[in-house]
Amino acid sequence: MSAKLVSYDSLNPRQRQQVEAIEVHQDQIKFSGDIHGALHTLLSKPGPGVKGFALLAEDVPVAFLLLKRPPALPVWADEHSATLHALQVDQRQQGKGYGKACLLALPAVAREAWPEIRGLELSVDADNAQAIGLYAKYGFVDSGEAYKGRIGYERRMGMSF
Template sequence: MKLIRFQETHASLVDAYVLSEEQLRFTAHPSKSIPLCKAEPNRHAILGIENDRLVVYFALHEQEGVQPYSDNLKAILLRTLSTEYHELGKGYGKAAMQRLPEFVQLQFPHIDEIVLAVNVANEFARKLYTKFGYQDTGCRVMGSKGMLIVMSYPLEVPVKR
């Protein structure tokens, strides 16, 4: 699976992306997130592609997007992470989390921390984030879908190629 930035040529992949009602309890469909990314220059739509299929989606939000969760001006917020419903259980979410730090370092070299906010009721996601090194900051924020736990992943020295 490779991570790439959304381009208009990917629109048909987004149209075919399915999320269950349970998934929609905690996240938004890419069709709701991508217009926000187009409207805000600091918000970036990211696609996880495998065999020309969209299997994972998330957005990365700099500057004002991070402010409710961190005072670090060099942090980026991971938001609306999801795995396509028919691809659940195949390791794509784990692969995305594994590739994310290097992707951020290469695409956003000025960033030194990844921040996310996960719903307290979304135990599966919390365990996934913890497994990949995200730490609970102790900060709690009320979100539109309930109380959120703020987690952080500090980035190492940028990857050199």
């Protein structure tokens, strides 16, 4: 598998169309949203606080994610971190290690985008055991805090550099 996490800004027009065609499994939409919501967040108010990244496999986008920094950083996040949002692997490409590839590449692309950050954080639904396990496997540590989120309780996880 040859996959590379690249900035959305670096995609050509065809690749941007392919990102728009990413399909999230129906069971995962409640956790990650869909690609249209993620792209709306990225493109509706462009600025330095939100960056999009696509995972390319053979130059075709198979996954997408957002990273946020101030002024778009969520209230629960540490000001010295970037936060991960809307990690979405196309349902037609799941089971091929693309989620893992995103998480392995994430620290380097986050530091390249914002060299001053000291870590990454994310919020994950407490009921999403599969995601919690995946994040933990690739270096995110559960803070032990649970709080009321948009669809139930959420856990905060982080990774320091």
